[in-house]
Amino acid sequence: MKKVLLLLANGYEVLEASVFIDVIGWNYIDGDKTTKLYTCGVTKEVNTTFDQKTTVDYTIDEVDFEDYDALAIPGGFAEYDFYSDGYSEKFLNVIREFDKRRKIIASICVAALTIGRSGVLRGRNATTYNRKERIRQRELAEYGVKVMDQPIVIDDNIITSYNPSTAFDVAFTLLELLTSKENTDDVKRLMGFIE
Incomplete structure (x- = not known):
């Protein structure tokens, strides 16, 4: 069984998390049945963008990174405090541990900023949110990242994307x-995306 850890920061965007849950879940039920997803956060209860509450399966302190094959990270909104968790050492260390083990890290939108801040993208290609005068892309470049203005960028084991419209494509790439x-x-x- 391939296990995916969905890492949720306070203020994460529900749409971006849900695509990983759905695609990995559909595969578990109707695909080759080899994938399962588990949620994780800095704390046991995590707020979403727009203030819904989520109880995660595990806190970061309870996770053995060796048990997982991939890390999935949805982006979120600064207005809902995404970067407090996303830039915390606990959160960044999860990213570093997955990269050190050369495991897949799949992110959507501004989740690339957490990966950039962790240091693992220095000198590598990536992308992030591309609207509002490309402010987030400039921030990503400050971490030594070669920012590409394209929907999805894959550099070795890391997948980044530039806005919520790419969410399903990232989840399918991960699968x-x-x-x-x-x-x-x-x-x-089965999900109706192709005939």
Whole structure:
């Protein structure tokens, strides 16, 4: 069983988290049945963007990184305090540990900023939120990242994307890396994304 750890910061965007839950879940039920997702946060209860509450499966302190094959990180809103958790040493250390083990790290939108801040993207290609005068892309570049203005960027084991519209594509890319293109296409068909 391939295990995905969904790392949630306070103020995470529900849409961006839900695509990982759905795609990995559909594969578990109707795909090749080889993937399962678990949620994790700095604290046991995590607020979403727009202030809904989520109880995660584990806190960071309870997780053994060796048990997981991939890390998924949704972005979030500064207005809902995303960067307090996202830039905390506990959160950044999870990213460092997954990268050190060369495990897949899949992120959507501004979650790339947490990866950039962790230091693992220095000198590598990535992207992040590309609207509002590209402020977030300039921030990502400050971490020594080669910012690409394209929807999804894959650099070795790290997937980044530039806004919520890319969310399903990132989740399907993660599934393909964990399983196969054929299996991912089967899941896409079942979910109605392709005929």
